[in-house]
Amino acid sequence: MITILTDLLWTFLSVVRDVLPIAAVLLLFQLVILRKPIPHPKKVALGMFYVLLGLALFLSGLELALFPLGREMAAQLTDPAFLGIEPGGVVQWLDYYWVYIFAFAIGFTTTIAEPSLIAVALKAQEASGGAVKANGLRIAVAFGVAISLAVGTFRIVTGTPLYQYMIVGYVIVVIQTLMAPRMIIPLAYDSGGVTTSTVTVPLVAALGLGLASTVPGRSPLLDGFGLIALASLFPMITVMGYAQISNWLSRRKADKDSQGENHEV
């Protein structure tokens, strides 16, 4: 219990240390250069304390609960003995189906809980006047990460080169950019960058490393990083897709409504 509390304290201090340069820049500009007082200073100070405390609790909790278990599960799921692969036998990509399912599920669920994504989604809902729903955006991004992890683990098992997947992804992004509603495009590009932070990266790294070191012929050094690269690419596709689908649905609904009105007349 005491070690847990000291760990929590250390995490809190390291979060504070990370925030110090940001706070210095903000205060310098607000107070010295712009000479504007901070509006509601007490509320902001309390909120800042909440941010620090919340992050410290969140990170220590992940370290206590999720990361050890996640790493162990990744190791067990990629273990040839669990997968029923004979030592020295030929590996079929389908032998690893539990790995793909796990990658998909863990990618989806951890992205839903990603603090940076929550922040961006709340801001997007506000800025769009409710046209973009915070939860809809989070689910769209989570699907993107889930698909990218399933595809990424498949890539490690089959040993196909990463750049082929990236190029196909970029081509899809370019085509969608031409067709998707204009207002979603910057948000879709942003959502690629926010997915790869606190929760997902450590779990994904464990999964990629476990897989690359147990599948014959893969090197953890060369095949480890591909998962993150894909996880920043696919959410762009799913977020633009989400906007395209909801646009199409609302247009269909509007068509139906106007037809209904005509009918009444």
Place this chain on the structure above:
Amino acid sequence: MTDTLGKLFGYLGGTARDLAPILLIVGFFQLVVLKQPIDNIGQFALGFLFVLLGLTVFIRGLDMALFPLGEALANALALRGSLPLLVLFAFSLGFGTTVAEPALIAVGAEAATVMSEAGVIGQSEAEMNFMATALRYTVAASVGASLVLGVFRILMGWPIQWLIIGGYIMVVALTPIAPREIIGIAYDSGGVTTSTITVPLVTALGVGLASVIKGRNPMIDGFGLIAFASLMPIIFVLVFGLVVAT
């Protein structure tokens, strides 16, 4: 008092709903697929409680501090109307939040080791330290530069897609000619630069600027700063690798 308590439980309930899927998936895989008990169930439960409380408190803090701070600064800077000041602010925010990032320090040290093993740089301690520091400052400068570019884009109302697609073309063009050892590190560096505190601040700044400036739309012009901050470090580190190798 009961009112605040009620609110607190409301917030906790929302976060619990966000976290429940993780619990379900972990439980299903551990108990049904792997058929293993969860060791240290007490520690697991305590950790999960921390995650739940932490996320709830963090989201409250976002609304109370990070969003208003970002917006207040965006407002004040836009009212001042001084472009050099805005550029200076964008650069210092990007540089300042990145240069001390622990993940980046780790990546820099790893890069120095990899490159010295590959014979790109010498084996001496001094050379490796110089390399690690230089890489760190390169990435921090690239994040600063990307926020400057992003803020500039908001002011001018340029469409984002040409800049981003142009950036990706540069990445694709640089990848085959950059030293092989640095490619993985370059692609990784895009992910380590956007921390949980930077993202809400930068998003609030962008949306705030786009809301204040006439003729700009918060959705079309306000978002996109994070996209630049994840792309630019890849280009900078690839170029850095090219410069070091020659």
